[in-house]
Amino acid sequence: MPVFAAEGAGQKRTSLLAGSLWKRQIHQQNSNIQDKAWASEKTTIIPPNTAKRLKSTKPEGDKEDATNKSSAPHTKPEGTPEDAANHNPEGHSYFHLPHLPKMPHRPTKEELLAAATGFWSRLKIRFKWFSIRSARPWNVDDWSAFVSWFVLGHIVWILVGTTTFVSLLILAINTVVAQETLARWVGDYLTQSTGVKVVFESAVVPKWKNGVISFANVFVSRRPGQGPSKVSKGSSLTAAAAAAAKRQADQDGSAEPEELEDDGNYTQFDVTLDSVNVTLSFAKWWNGKGLLKDVEIKGVRGVLDRTHVVWPDEYVDPRLYKHEHQVGDFEIENFKMEDLLLTIHQPKGFRPYSVSVYTCELPQLRKQWLFYDFLSANQMSGSFDGSLFNIHPHQSHSPAHTSEYDNPEVWKKHSRMRIDGLKIDHLNRGVEGLFGWIYEGNVDIVADIMFPADSDESIAKVVSDLYDRLEATVTSNRYRNFLENNPYTTDLDTPEQRAAFEAKNALDHDKRFLIMDMKVHLNDVRAAVPLFTRDLSYINQALIRPIVAYINSRKTFIPINCRIVKKAHEFDGSWTIYDCGLMEDLSAETYDAFAKDVTDSQARMRRFKKVGIWSISLALQALFMTMSGSVA
Numbered sequence: 001m002p003v004f005a006a007e008g009a010g011q012k013r014t015s016l017l018a019g020s021l022w023k024r025q026i027h028q029q030n031s032n033i034q035d036k037a038w039a040s041e042k043t044t045i046i047p048p049n050t051a052k053r054l055k056s057t058k059p060e061g062d063k064e065d066a067t068n069k070s071s072a073p074h075t076k077p078e079g080t081p082e083d084a085a086n087h088n089p090e091g092h093s094y095f096h097l098p099h100l101p102k103m104p105h106r107p108t109k110e111e112l113l114a115a116a117t118g119f120w121s122r123l124k125i126r127f128k129w130f131s132i133r134s135a136r137p138w139n140v141d142d143w144s145a146f147v148s149w150f151v152l153g154h155i156v157w158i159l160v161g162t163t164t165f166v167s168l169l170i171l172a173i174n175t176v177v178a179q180e181t182l183a184r185w186v187g188d189y190l191t192q193s194t195g196v197k198v199v200f201e202s203a204v205v206p207k208w209k210n211g212v213i214s215f216a217n218v219f220v221s222r223r224p225g226q227g228p229s230k231v232s233k234g235s236s237l238t239a240a241a242a243a244a245a246k247r248q249a250d251q252d253g254s255a256e257p258e259e260l261e262d263d264g265n266y267t268q269f270d271v272t273l274d275s276v277n278v279t280l281s282f283a284k285w286w287n288g289k290g291l292l293k294d295v296e297i298k299g300v301r302g303v304l305d306r307t308h309v310v311w312p313d314e315y316v317d318p319r320l321y322k323h324e325h326q327v328g329d330f331e332i333e334n335f336k337m338e339d340l341l342l343t344i345h346q347p348k349g350f351r352p353y354s355v356s357v358y359t360c361e362l363p364q365l366r367k368q369w370l371f372y373d374f375l376s377a378n379q380m381s382g383s384f385d386g387s388l389f390n391i392h393p394h395q396s397h398s399p400a401h402t403s404e405y406d407n408p409e410v411w412k413k414h415s416r417m418r419i420d421g422l423k424i425d426h427l428n429r430g431v432e433g434l435f436g437w438i439y440e441g442n443v444d445i446v447a448d449i450m451f452p453a454d455s456d457e458s459i460a461k462v463v464s465d466l467y468d469r470l471e472a473t474v475t476s477n478r479y480r481n482f483l484e485n486n487p488y489t490t491d492l493d494t495p496e497q498r499a500a501f502e503a504k505n506a507l508d509h510d511k512r513f514l515i516m517d518m519k520v521h522l523n524d525v526r527a528a529v530p531l532f533t534r535d536l537s538y539i540n541q542a543l544i545r546p547i548v549a550y551i552n553s554r555k556t557f558i559p560i561n562c563r564i565v566k567k568a569h570e571f572d573g574s575w576t577i578y579d580c581g582l583m584e585d586l587s588a589e590t591y592d593a594f595a596k597d598v599t600d601s602q603a604r605m606r607r608f609k610k611v612g613i614w615s616i617s618l619a620l621q622a623l624f625m626t627m628s629g630s631v632a
Helices: 011-018 031-040 048-056 060-071 081-087 109-115 119-132 140-160 162-173 179-194 236-252 257-261 282-286 370-375 457-462 464-484 495-506 544-553 582-631
Strands: 021-024 042-045 197-200 205-207 212-222 231-233 268-280 292-305 334-345 353-362 379-384 387-393 411-423 438-452 513-527 557-567
Touching: 109 119, 119 140, 179 197, 268 334, 513 544, 513 582, 544 582, 557 582
Parallel strands: 197 231, 292 334
Antiparallel strands: 197 212, 205 212, 212 268, 268 292, 334 353, 353 379, 379 387, 387 411, 411 438, 438 513, 513 557
């Protein structure tokens, strides 16, 4: 490093020159780049003490040269750095260090592309320039960054676009050779999650336009002796024939011994699905809610067989058969179904009948709340044993929010369910109470259902008064139904038992209620007095014959209006109208309506008798007065 110091001129000049600026300019190829380099020059101030130390260590020859140079008058050139550069033809600054080596020039992207010899070399240069902004070889840090980016990108892809990821995976392995393996993988997962046999007739095909994965001609079966790996790929007709042969073998008793361990005391079915479109969600699967996000089913045909279902002789509460929640139970966000036709076979020799669903659209379908979600369908239409039914949003001519039951903060939606001409044997089969007395006729049912909003503590505080009134209603009804519909609890109607029941009911934390305003029209019905009445309390004994007489005397048309209030958590795990207790509540409420009508009818008859006797006595009195006047 050169140091400018003056001898004999005084220590002051030496300090000033030693503390002056020195500048360094990187070598450039043209003058345009040199002009830009002046703005980024580095400046370093050397203190006087450092200048003295460097001077003392300098060789003698250098000292003499420095003395000669310092004796001559020397001044710093005036002007800007641009003037100095113009004055110096080599482009060096005043403090340039000539003994330092020149730095090599870093090639630009354009220079590298110009030096490339072919397409692949240019592509390699472009990719390297895009990734690391250089043409140097990749090092360990670069490779680790690539691996991290690849793994993280696929994780984000799986989380955000699970259906697309699985579609690409299916497309990659869905060749002629791998179709059997793919069908077995998908079927194993479905069998493990549902416990039924699945057969695929055609390959699994992703539909990019709709963003779904489509399954065509799928056969689903549930029969005794089907293990978790009974999954295959083939024709649905062949699978149906095998299922029929299996059922015939079970009926003949020629099944294998290991298969006889399964008693088959459950609902069995053989169903063919024309097409199934699904979308998947990794986030739902990670949260234990199943892999399915949206499901659309079209063209369902088959048989639902319940002839093997056997009930024990002793009384069993249907609520004990509720589904218990398990991790992985599906919670579908959007469910659609079209064109369903099933033939139902019931136990105890009940006649077969058909069930059809023309269209069905559900906002959600959860395995734990299956019956509740079907009740809250956006729209559903079909037929049940020839009786048309539909579920649609409730419409009213009155202004909105005219009562406390129209508060949107309390009720999520209002729906109307209607079924016309339902045969009475679907209601009186295995049911104790009023519907069990009616053996002939049909029923029209119209139900306006109010579904509670999702649980929220702030909303619960706002509507606490309404919930308290509903609580009193549902508590009394539940206790009465519990006593009247259970033949083994008729002796529990005591103040102590009632207080214990109400205390247990008060421990329920879910204060949401479902309200059903029922309109039941009995058409051409006939009733008979039951032979055994142990299911009825002593209160009902006095009204049983008047109710039966009332039904038979007005058999053409009998209207019944009632309200059913149920807690929302009673539908947790229920799949039918029986295990949620709705059938018992309907029977109890219709009995109350009949009892009220019979009581009113009897009071009216008593009034008619009193009025009739009074009229007859008045007429006789007038007649006697007339006769006495004529005689006189």
